[in-house]
Amino acid sequence: MMEELILSIVIVNYNSEKHLRDCLLSIEKFPPSKGDYEIIVSDNGSCDNSLELLVREFPYVKVISNDENLGFSKAANKAIRISKGKYILLLNTDTELTQGTFDLMIDLLENDPRIGVAGPMLLNRDGSVQPSVRPLPTRTHLMLGRRSLLTNLAYFRRKSARLRLIAEDIVEADLVSGGAMFIRRDAINEIGLLDERFFLYMEDVDLCRRMKEAGWKVVYNPHAKIIHHWEGTSSKQRRRAFLKHHISIYKYFQKYEPGFFRNLPLAIALVVHYLCWWVYSLFESSSPPKRIENGSWRK
Template sequence: MPTPCAALGYAMGTEIDVVIVSWNVAELLRGCLATLTMPETAALVGQVIVVDNASSDETLTMLAREYPQVKVLPNRENLGFTRANNQALALTSAPYILLLNPDTLLKEDALLLMLDALRAQPQVAVVGPRLVYGDGSPQPSRRRFPTLAMALAESTPVEWHLPNNPASQRYRMADIPDDRAQLVDWVTGACMLVRRAAMEQVGVFDERFFMYSEELDWCKRFTDSGWQVAYQPDAMVVHLEGASSSQASAARLVRFNTSKVLYHIKHHGRLRGETIRLALLGVFASEWLLEAAKWMLGHKRELRASRMRAYGGVLRSGLRHV
């Protein structure tokens, strides 16, 4: 019996090369790769490259057994999302590259619809699909470039306590329906179809971003160079968000906000970046004190201790990029 990837041609020089970075998500990766074998998708795919960031699960065994034609780059340590992607990007040759998270599932015609959008708009460097959660509910994937207010709110206690604040709503483009094709500032990196010509002009990911904000930085560089970013809602992709990045949540909180500070320093200057860094530290210090008070009162002590450890990790890091 042919392996599941037998439906994929992997003929060099075809339309799209696929890049996936994986870390300890063998089951999710199996499902993601299976969606690439659908006839409508497989007909477009040249090679599939999986970079494994030193997984300790059965990822490498599964790939060798079930997807032997996938090109696998096994790293001896977790090099981070950007470095791993760049490893694979250096091996691509197709005119378009699909960057895909391992916790995504492409619907049948999603890849073709994104490709059609790039073909029809030669000024567009990146196309992102409509993302949905596993239950089919919408997952916001369009973004405006972050303002100073949004830098202080996104994925911090400010937004957790006030999820519908005006800055967050505008940032996630809640004022524009998500069922129409449109140009946007940037799209989230769970699934991005990228034009090689644009990448060759602008360059690959900035490896100072270990993970988080790397696609924001990339789209900012594309638009600063005269390219555009598009959103194609007819292309639908399921994103089981959190499944591939929920490990080590305290470290994730540090990396997310450190990358945020780095982005603002890079694109808006050190004064703005340092202002954001210090303000974020103030936010997390206040939240640590609040959690400590609740812990002392005996309220859900295990939860409070977990949050104190996470916020303490942020404070100890100083949110300084190393």
């Protein structure tokens, strides 16, 4: 008799052959021990050797080969629609599993049927903690984002750190990172799939917000850990991704606080910030993101 398909691991890939291979090898090394699982890679028209890699080294992986870059949400939704697991894991290509993570997260979901979304602790390669749990964004919070130029100033850096204090135990949160997000199928069936207006970024924020508005819990579990490599993209790719991020921020606020004139100052601020960041990035040497200070969780 076949074991229950407990987990569907959904990975969206775009020209990330090396990261994809390391990610899949880590799943092989530390697989779930309770129930069977499947892996679905939705490839966004990669022009590297990603598809050849999957055929050659990971023939058991289900592959969706998109003809073009559909963006994260649309590509992930295509995989979610054909997935069969009780739970879904949205997993970035630039992640690596650690021992026991799958079982800790599945146990968490099994023990509380009202959890709709759950996220593990994300770590940098050197073991320092990434800010993977935070409150829902406000217009003020935009000034304190990870890549905001204002966080180069001590005052705003301290303010930003307070938004990213690290929980030391399992806790309910406003949102968890989409870099490694466990989702209950019953919950996403109820509220709907990822919003495809978000090409890249903010789809995780939107999903967590809709989960909470529908009465589902969003939970952070720091006992389960996944390594997340933020570095590894070229300067050109970072600038393109950052532009998409700014566009998605505008679309997020336009969705929940609609109005052209209401959001016109936000649009202007986002354009100015992106242009300033673009100039700044030309002179900034490539480096991993800044660490954050450990601290106690605050509501």
